[in-house]
Structures are given as C-alpha cells and as structure tokens.
Amino acid sequence: MAHISVLQKEVIEYLDPKPNQNFIDCTADGGGHTAGILEKTAPKGKVLAIDWDQEMTSRLKEKSKEAGWKGRVIVANDNFANLKEIIKRKNFKKINGILFDLGFSSFHPDESRRGFTFQKQEPLDMRYDANNPLTVEKILNFSSEQDLEKILAEYGEEKFAREIAREIIMERRSREIKNTFQLVSIVKRAVPEKFQHQKIHPATRTFQALRIAVNDELNNIKKGLAAALEAANSGGRVVAISFHSLEDRIVKNFIKENKNNIQGLTKKPIGPKWDEIRINPRSRSAKLRAFQKI
Numbered sequence: 001m002a003h004i005s006v007l008q009k010e011v012i013e014y015l016d017p018k019p020n021q022n023f024i025d026c027t028a029d030g031g032g033h034t035a036g037i038l039e040k041t042a043p044k045g046k047v048l049a050i051d052w053d054q055e056m057t058s059r060l061k062e063k064s065k066e067a068g069w070k071g072r073v074i075v076a077n078d079n080f081a082n083l084k085e086i087i088k089r090k091n092f093k094k095i096n097g098i099l100f101d102l103g104f105s106s107f108h109p110d111e112s113r114r115g116f117t118f119q120k121q122e123p124l125d126m127r128y129d130a131n132n133p134l135t136v137e138k139i140l141n142f143s144s145e146q147d148l149e150k151i152l153a154e155y156g157e158e159k160f161a162r163e164i165a166r167e168i169i170m171e172r173r174s175r176e177i178k179n180t181f182q183l184v185s186i187v188k189r190a191v192p193e194k195f196q197h198q199k200i201h202p203a204t205r206t207f208q209a210l211r212i213a214v215n216d217e218l219n220n221i222k223k224g225l226a227a228a229l230e231a232a233n234s235g236g237r238v239v240a241i242s243f244h245s246l247e248d249r250i251v252k253n254f255i256k257e258n259k260n261n262i263q264g265l266t267k268k269p270i271g272p273k274w275d276e277i278r279i280n281p282r283s284r285s286a287k288l289r290a291f292q293k294i
Helices: 008-015 031-041 056-066 080-090 134-142 145-156 161-174 180-189 206-216 217-231 245-257 274-279 282-284
Strands: 023-027 045-051 073-077 095-101 235-243 260-262 288-294
Touching: 008 031, 008 095, 008 235, 008 288, 023 031, 031 045, 031 095, 045 056, 045 080, 056 073, 073 080, 080 217, 095 217, 134 145, 134 161, 134 206, 145 161, 145 206, 161 180, 180 206, 206 217, 217 235, 217 245, 235 245, 245 288, 274 282
Parallel strands: 023 045, 023 095, 045 073, 095 235
Antiparallel strands: 235 288, 260 288
C-alpha cells in the first residue's frame, strides 16, 4: 500500500505557505506533504525535508530528481530531535513554518521487514535508524520484568502490562524471543480470552509501546517541538499531526506551557473527514494541532 499523506488539505491551510517562503518537513517520508508545500511556495520557496530512516531519504532524493525539485528540496537523514543542528548544518534560514507528521510510514509495516506489524512473521527490530544499537528483540530478551511492565503500561497504556511482562519472562526462560508471531503468541497467552476480540488486535498496544521505547519517540517529540519554536521566524507556524493520545498530549501540553511565546491556532484537534478515512483508513486516528510563534 502506497503511503498517503494525511490531512494534506488541513496541513496547507494551517501552515499557510506563500510564494518563495521556506518550510521544514520534519518527517518527510514519501514527500507528499513536501510536494504540497512546494506547490504553494513556487517559484523559489524551499523545503528542508528530514527523515530518520535512510531508506526513506534515499527514496526522497530519487523523487526529488524525478519531480524536478532540484535546488528547492534539501534532504537530511537525521532525527528531528536534532533540528537545531540540522538547520545549522544545512544553513537553512528564514523559516516560515514547520511540520511534524508523527505517524510511522506505511513503508514500515508494508515493506521494511523490521517487525512493525503483527500481521507478518518478521524479526523484532522496529528501529527507524539502522545505527541504533537497541532493537525490540534486545528489549524483550534483556529487560527486567519491572522495566517491561513500565514500557507496556506507559507507552502502550496496556491494562494487562503486568501479565504480558510476566509471560515474556516465562517465554525467554525456555527460548529467545526472536520474531513477531512469537510475541503475538505471548500476548495472547497473557490477555484474558474475553479481551481478545475487541475492536483492536490484543497485540496492538504492545507493539506500539515497544516501537516507542526502541526509538525514544516521546522524548524526540519534546525536543523537536522546542527546537521548532526556537527556529521559526516570528509569525511562523508549526503543525503537528499525532496518532495516539501520548503524542497528542505532548503537543497539547507544549502549546499550553508556551502560551507567552505562541498563539494556538486550533482550539480542538482537527481530525480527518469521512472521505479521507474511506480512502485511507490509517488516517482515522490522526489529530492535527497548530500554533503560531508570536
């Protein structure tokens, strides 16, 4: 399934790009949002397109050539937590707006073979950055029961965190935990039968928690938002799209805590319209918040 950029129309509305302005796409992925921004900032506006996954930045460079974006897209393979350093390194100035699309790309569950999905048997990796020495397999096989429970409870909001953590410990006493189906089987043994037929798969929260933990996603969001506020021009806009309550809470609290320096542009988070959900079911949990630097 090709990646479809979520809330494309709303992103453009809240970033409000004008001809010849410069923007940063902190999670450039397949370049969908970047393309929309470039269209509005022609002829000379530029986008600093950042992605942590080297595979994604390689694809983006190819797309940039094919689309004739030469000179208008500056690609950076890095973590947006390092936004300040990236801007300095790329000498990117006069920043009118910054976008964070915090959902992981369709590429990751569909093509990466890194264990982002419980629907295929794959190694338990889940790293965006191949240079990261930590993998989900290491977390599962070497973390204490208390740490595993904490990860599942805090990052997955999993009510059976204790039971799943205990089952992980039991499993690894007899054999190493190596692949996604093995992890799904552990979760199903730990979660009571009557809770296994809810709207979401019983392993959903466990997979979310481990992905967040291995990539330190929540701390990265906090660092990225702080750097974005500092980097944006006065009057510059920041748009953040989150996909679960933990991300949305960080964005909401950041706006509240910095009310002296910014003006919130969205009283409530903006979600996708039914037409978009029909075409792209993965967009259904998206929530957009935006603010402007005073």
